[in-house]
Amino acid sequence: MVRLLGPQDRLLTTLERQYPLVEVHVRGNDITISGEPDQVADAQRLVEELLQMVRNGQELTPVEVSSSARILERDRGGVGPAELLSQAILTARGKSIRPKTMGQKQYVDAIDHNTIVFGIGPAGTGKTYLAMAKAVQALQRKEVNRIILTRPAVEAGERLGYLPGTLTDKIDPYLRPLYDALNEMMDPEIVPKLLAAGTIEVAPLAYMRGRTLNDSFIVLDEAQNTTPEQMKMFLTRLGFNSKMVVTGDITQVDLPMGISGLQVVSRILDRVDDIHFATLTSDDVVRHTLVGRIVDAYTKYDQEQMAKRQRDDAARGAGGGQVSERDRRYRASRR
Numbered sequence: 001m002v003r004l005l006g007p008q009d010r011l012l013t014t015l016e017r018q019y020p021l022v023e024v025h026v027r028g029n030d031i032t033i034s035g036e037p038d039q040v041a042d043a044q045r046l047v048e049e050l051l052q053m054v055r056n057g058q059e060l061t062p063v064e065v066s067s068s069a070r071i072l073e074r075d076r077g078g079v080g081p082a083e084l085l086s087q088a089i090l091t092a093r094g095k096s097i098r099p100k101t102m103g104q105k106q107y108v109d110a111i112d113h114n115t116i117v118f119g120i121g122p123a124g125t126g127k128t129y130l131a132m133a134k135a136v137q138a139l140q141r142k143e144v145n146r147i148i149l150t151r152p153a154v155e156a157g158e159r160l161g162y163l164p165g166t167l168t169d170k171i172d173p174y175l176r177p178l179y180d181a182l183n184e185m186m187d188p189e190i191v192p193k194l195l196a197a198g199t200i201e202v203a204p205l206a207y208m209r210g211r212t213l214n215d216s217f218i219v220l221d222e223a224q225n226t227t228p229e230q231m232k233m234f235l236t237r238l239g240f241n242s243k244m245v246v247t248g249d250i251t252q253v254d255l256p257m258g259i260s261g262l263q264v265v266s267r268i269l270d271r272v273d274d275i276h277f278a279t280l281t282s283d284d285v286v287r288h289t290l291v292g293r294i295v296d297a298y299t300k301y302d303q304e305q306m307a308k309r310q311r312d313d314a315a316r317g318a319g320g321g322q323v324s325e326r327d328r329r330y331r332a333s334r335r
Helices: 007-018 037-055 062-074 102-113 127-140 167-185 190-197 228-235 261-269 289-334
Strands: 022-027 030-035 090-092 095-097 116-120 146-151 200-204 216-220 243-248 275-279
Touching (some): 007 022, 007 062, 022 037, 030 037, 062 102, 090 127, 090 167, 095 127, 102 116, 102 127, 102 275, 116 127, 116 261, 127 216, 127 243, 146 167, 167 190, 167 200, 190 200, 228 243, 228 261, 243 261
Parallel strands (some): 116 243, 146 216, 216 243
Antiparallel strands (some): 022 030, 090 095
16 A cells, blocks of 8 residues: 555545546555546546556556556546556666556567658657667577667757867766766666777767668667757668667757758658657656656647748748739839
8 A cells, every 4th residue: 555655645636637637545454535426437547446556566657657647538448557557677776667658569560660760859769778688688688789868969059169088088978967877777887898898888869970880789868859851870880680769859950950860861761661759748757757747748749830931931832922023013014
């Protein structure tokens, strides 16, 4: 019961927030649910799924509660979240890394069944983290001989100028998120040895040109900051017995000019076999719940601004057409 309710009963609070017409009372090991009949039935099924997840040894957070509720709502009578979200990718440093939403589960399954997978979605949806977990899993199972992690060295809206130190020191700030994830998934003492041996390679995208990457699991992070030419260059590095995962958020492009390669590639390769595009949404955000609401608010704002620009363009086009028609008639009369 303690694991089901969470610290300060925060999971119980999340449950009541999912079903506002329901009251949940806990006394000892008994849970009583009352309120609107349909929501009571939904809440009961959710509690049963959460109990099964606890019995499976899965640690619950508000993310699992919310995700499980959405899965039950969208797929009534199908496979429950306890089964869908129970498969751990790997266990590292005392915790299991597993998909926490239906979208993440489909993304992980796509990596298993396709050679190249694009994970596209907003911040906090686990695109890079899950891709790296699959890479570490493949290395541990000896399915590949090395892991290659890369990302473009593009600053996020700031100009930091020239950085001091060696070449490694200069590119390290851009690649730090990848190192952080590695240290969470593997023994921090082993990671430097694997890096030194070349079993794990973390490098900027510019270093990929001219290479053929065989027996490798390659992850390209922050792909929205690649140009179309860079994206083509990266994808054509694919060698035998290799997998590629490309992750990015097309709403956070930091390129100073030009078109993002991630925006273009979906229109070019969407019908190519063995390539899968997995789209994650705010429903798949596994950071603070506020992040999902922030993503939704920005998406709504962007859509409103786009609609406004289209209306303004249409108005200007109509006005421009009238002017040019008058000009045409004036010139005709002069002739």
